[in-house]
Amino acid sequence: MIHFISKRLKHSLVLLFMASLVCFTLVVSAPGNVAVLIAELRGAVATPGYVEQVAEEIGLNKPLLVRYVDWLGDAVRGDFGISYRTGQAVSADLPKRMFVTGVLVAGSAVIATLLSLLLGFLGAFWPYKLPDRVSRGLALIGASTPTFFVGALMIYGFSVSFQLFPSFGFNGPESWILPWLTVAVLPAAVLSRIVRVGLEEAMTSPYVLTAKSKGLGRTAILFREALPNITPIFINALGTQVGLMTATGIIVEPLFAWQGVGDYFLAGVRFRDFMVVQACLLIFLTFFIVVNLIVDLAVLMTDPRIRRQWS
Amino acid sequence: MSLNRRAFLQASSAAVGLAVAQAALTKIAYAEGAKGTLRVAIAKPAGNLDPQSHFAIWAIQDLMFEPLVKYGKGGKIEPCLATDWKLEDGGKTLKLTLRQGVTFQDGTVFDATSCKWNLDRWMGKDQFSWMNCSKYFQSAEVVDDNHITLRFKEAPLALMQELSYTRPTRFLSPKSVGADGKFVDPVGTGPWRQVSADDTQSVFERYDGYWGDKPSYERLEAKVIPDPRSRVAALRSGEIDLIGGFWVAGLTPVEAKQLDAAGVPVVIDPGNVTLVMAFNPDRAEALKDPLVRKAISTGIDRAAIAKALYLGYARPAGNLFSDALPLAGKQYDAPVRDAAAASALLDKAGWTGGPVRSKEGKPLTLEMVVSPEAIPGARVVAEVIQAELKEIGIDLVIRSVDHASKHTDMLEKKYDLGFFLTYGAPFEPFGTIVGLFLSTFKNDVEGKLVTDPVNLDPLINAAASASEDKVEGELQKFYDWLRDNDAIAPLIYVPTIWAHSKRVQGFSTAPTEYDMPYENIVLAD
Numbered sequence: 001m002i003h004f005i006s007k008r009l010k011h012s013l014v015l016l017f018m019a020s021l022v023c024f025t026l027v028v029s030a031p032g033n034v035a036v037l038i039a040e041l042r043g044a045v046a047t048p049g050y051v052e053q054v055a056e057e058i059g060l061n062k063p064l065l066v067r068y069v070d071w072l073g074d075a076v077r078g079d080f081g082i083s084y085r086t087g088q089a090v091s092a093d094l095p096k097r098m099f100v101t102g103v104l105v106a107g108s109a110v111i112a113t114l115l116s117l118l119l120g121f122l123g124a125f126w127p128y129k130l131p132d133r134v135s136r137g138l139a140l141i142g143a144s145t146p147t148f149f150v151g152a153l154m155i156y157g158f159s160v161s162f163q164l165f166p167s168f169g170f171n172g173p174e175s176w177i178l179p180w181l182t183v184a185v186l187p188a189a190v191l192s193r194i195v196r197v198g199l200e201e202a203m204t205s206p207y208v209l210t211a212k213s214k215g216l217g218r219t220a221i222l223f224r225e226a227l228p229n230i231t232p233i234f235i236n237a238l239g240t241q242v243g244l245m246t247a248t249g250i251i252v253e254p255l256f257a258w259q260g261v262g263d264y265f266l267a268g269v270r271f272r273d274f275m276v277v278q279a280c281l282l283i284f285l286t287f288f289i290v291v292n293l294i295v296d297l298a299v300l301m302t303d304p305r306i307r308r309q310w311s
Numbered sequence: 312m313s314l315n316r317r318a319f320l321q322a323s324s325a326a327v328g329l330a331v332a333q334a335a336l337t338k339i340a341y342a343e344g345a346k347g348t349l350r351v352a353i354a355k356p357a358g359n360l361d362p363q364s365h366f367a368i369w370a371i372q373d374l375m376f377e378p379l380v381k382y383g384k385g386g387k388i389e390p391c392l393a394t395d396w397k398l399e400d401g402g403k404t405l406k407l408t409l410r411q412g413v414t415f416q417d418g419t420v421f422d423a424t425s426c427k428w429n430l431d432r433w434m435g436k437d438q439f440s441w442m443n444c445s446k447y448f449q450s451a452e453v454v455d456d457n458h459i460t461l462r463f464k465e466a467p468l469a470l471m472q473e474l475s476y477t478r479p480t481r482f483l484s485p486k487s488v489g490a491d492g493k494f495v496d497p498v499g500t501g502p503w504r505q506v507s508a509d510d511t512q513s514v515f516e517r518y519d520g521y522w523g524d525k526p527s528y529e530r531l532e533a534k535v536i537p538d539p540r541s542r543v544a545a546l547r548s549g550e551i552d553l554i555g556g557f558w559v560a561g562l563t564p565v566e567a568k569q570l571d572a573a574g575v576p577v578v579i580d581p582g583n584v585t586l587v588m589a590f591n592p593d594r595a596e597a598l599k600d601p602l603v604r605k606a607i608s609t610g611i612d613r614a615a616i617a618k619a620l621y622l623g624y625a626r627p628a629g630n631l632f633s634d635a636l637p638l639a640g641k642q643y644d645a646p647v648r649d650a651a652a653a654s655a656l657l658d659k660a661g662w663t664g665g666p667v668r669s670k671e672g673k674p675l676t677l678e679m680v681v682s683p684e685a686i687p688g689a690r691v692v693a694e695v696i697q698a699e700l701k702e703i704g705i706d707l708v709i710r711s712v713d714h715a716s717k718h719t720d721m722l723e724k725k726y727d728l729g730f731f732l733t734y735g736a737p738f739e740p741f742g743t744i745v746g747l748f749l750s751t752f753k754n755d756v757e758g759k760l761v762t763d764p765v766n767l768d769p770l771i772n773a774a775a776s777a778s779e780d781k782v783e784g785e786l787q788k789f790y791d792w793l794r795d796n797d798a799i800a801p802l803i804y805v806p807t808i809w810a811h812s813k814r815v816q817g818f819s820t821a822p823t824e825y826d827m828p829y830e831n832i833v834l835a836d
Contacts, residue, residue: 030715031712031713031715031716031719032713032714032715032716032717032718032719033715033718033719033722034715036718036719036722036755036756037714037715037718039755039756049753049755050438050756051755051756052755085366086356086358086359086366087358087359087364087366093510152540152544155540155541155544156544159544159545159548160547163548163549166548166550167541167544167545167550168534168536168544168545168550169534170511254538254541255538255541256541257511257534257535257536257537257538257541259356259510259511263537267355267537270684270714271714271715272715
């Protein structure tokens with residue numbers, strides 16, 4: 001296990017370094033002069049020569065390699081620089097924003113898990129009957145509806161029409177429900193199919209036949225025998241979906257006025273706020289790597305076959 | 312380390328169950344509008360509110376910080392912290408009488424000393440040399456508690472207008488800065504005092520020691536909602552009371568129509584910003600010919616753009632500035648589209664044939680650069696123009712770029728046709744004229760609408776140095792030159808759109824896009 005973790009950590013560090021290089025290059029090679037944008041942002045009529053002053057101030061005149069080394073060195077020390085747009089330290093903004101995104105992803109993951117299990121079980125319990133067809137239909141709709149549209153529907157239905165939940169803000173559980181549901185729809189649809197197919201496969205396995213011969217009922221077999229056996233597959237798929245849910249935050253956070261990392265990243269991109277964009281990309285990449293690591297560990301812990309490979 | 316799969320599932324189920332129970336026990340109820348509180352949407356966090364800084368939302372600064380004089384509707388300069396003013400010495404000396412009985416929100420008295428302290432923070436500093444009053448500043452002398460005299464090396468153009476700007480001219484308490492002189496807290500003399508501010512909202516309470524008419528309600532919350540659709544939904548659901556404004560939380564004509572259809576009160580102000588099309592003869596040889604520029608201008612249906620894109624909320628423009636602004640010059644009706652006349656002009660200019668006209672074997676193809684991020688709706692306007700110009704034999708290629716690239720392209724003149732917005736009140740007319748037309752003024756943010764050092768610069772300089780009784784005539788010569796040469800093509804006067812909940816009564820728009828329109832509101836709770 002320690003050997004596995006150590007190997008994975010080494011891989012992750014190399015991956016992170018390469019990713020930092022790629023994201024830095026992509027960000028700085030984007031067209032447009034950020035100094036002009038900042039000058040515009042700071043005043044309706046900029047002082048003559050002010051753009052050069054801004055460029056000097058934010059170090060745009062330095063060679064790219066120097067800028068990369070400076071940035072990476074500071075980032076390793078936890079200093080992500082100053083946001084050109086707001087004048088605030090990025091490292092001071094990030095923890096608050098990571099908490100907001102964390103709440104979004106965690107809540108959505110729980111809802112997606114519950115919904116997918118419910119839909120998957122509906123299908124598996126009555127295979128090829130009406131509940132299965134309904135479950136499949138819902139999964140198809142959920143997987144093919146764009147998230148921004150789901151969000152707009154949620155707001156229109158639950159906030160504007162019925163006024164049940166707030167349409168914006170991060171003010172406690174009642175304001176979390178709609179964003180959670182919005183993000184959860186797509187992964188729930190995808191995961192429900194994994195549950196359904198996994199259970200179907202499990203139900204044809206020899207151990208299910210053994211369970212049947214012992215006189216166990218269908219419900220008991222599904223819950224006690226089949227479900228534990230699809231856990232590793234489900235965890236793997238959930239891990240991928242959690243990564244995607246973080247990316248979905250870029251759409252959902254601004255929609256619900258949540259000041260998370262997604263919203264921060266989007267505003268950063270819009271204003272070529274290099275420091276913010278680079279920090280967010282690095283955070284996203286780190287998150288993906290950590291989630292993958294956790295998923296692999298969870299699978300390792302729950303699947304004896306894989307555990308045997310590493311022991 | 313190993314974990315039994317059943318134990319794993321049981322532990323996970325227990326955690327989920329607990330979370331669901333927690334959520335179920337939490338009272339889920341829709342929050343009714345807070346009594347006595349006006350809830351305004353803002354598109355981004357208010358930011359650092361230092362009046363001498365450049366990060367914050369102007370309209371939020373306007374809630375707390377007041378100027379010496381206010382910019383009223385139509386450009387009338389009205390008293391605020393100064394009750395009287397007198398220009399002497401050919402405009403080089405300004406004698407101000409300050410309002411008595413004014414205190415900052417921390418109890419500090421506003422007098423000539425605190426006034427001078429504020430002026431010394433920015434006047435005469437390089438950073439603010441784009442303002443004439445700062446560029447030509449010589450000294451500020453305290454006469455007595457309520458009188459102060461400002462002296463300038465040269466008479467500053469539009470001095471009183473400049474003193475009405477939101478920043479850097481407004482006044483903060485001398486106690487609101489740290490020992491190093493750096494801004495710490497937003498404390499002004501205005502009717503609103505900041506209670507709290509973060510990335511999600513800024514909360515203000517009425518300052519009861521305010522010298523003027525106090526707002527009829529006690530609290531104002533500016534809530535950050537970046538997405539325009541979410542702002543509209545929040546207004547419809549009753550969670551906020553006010554959205555709109557050019558710089559506060561913009562509302563598109565389509566959204567305004569939807570709100571109107573849903574029974575939400577929508578307020579349209581004709582606005583004081585003009586959408587102007589620029590020609591770049593330096594890049595497109597064809598545009599050097601005034602006949603071609605006139606043909607393009609004549610070939611555009613401004614009324615259709617105003618109707619189709621702005622859904623009737625905008626007015627077609629025939630001038631650089633609308634009559635809502637002072638010194639806007641003689642007002643002409645917007646040109647009416649005449650495809651036959653436009654074609655005739657192109658024939659006369661030697662561009663013939665079809666479907667794309669050509670001259671000496673070169674087709675009449677022009678590139679228009681648009682950025683919907685910088686100017687909402689620009690892409691659609693460009694497409695309308697593209698279709699209209701096609702009818703008269705001009706092949707218009709649209710290049711859509713993002714905000715950052717637009718800046719670079721406009722600065723480096725990498726366009727044949729492009730869009731500009733004028734600056735709007737209180738910067739007009741000289742803000743736009745100097746910023747976008749004077750070749751000797753380095754504008755490295757917006758680029759230039761049109762420059763002509765030989766013909767245009769002398770007209771601008773003459774207007775800028777004219778005495779008060781002659782400025783109108785001198786400006787008219789500038790406007791006439793633009794018109795006679797078809798140097799630009801003003802398209803529409805961009806409207807300001809606001810929408811409010813039914814609990815908001817007596818709403819009226821502010822004189823400029825930089826002010827918060829809170830003044831006349833009464834809340835029906």
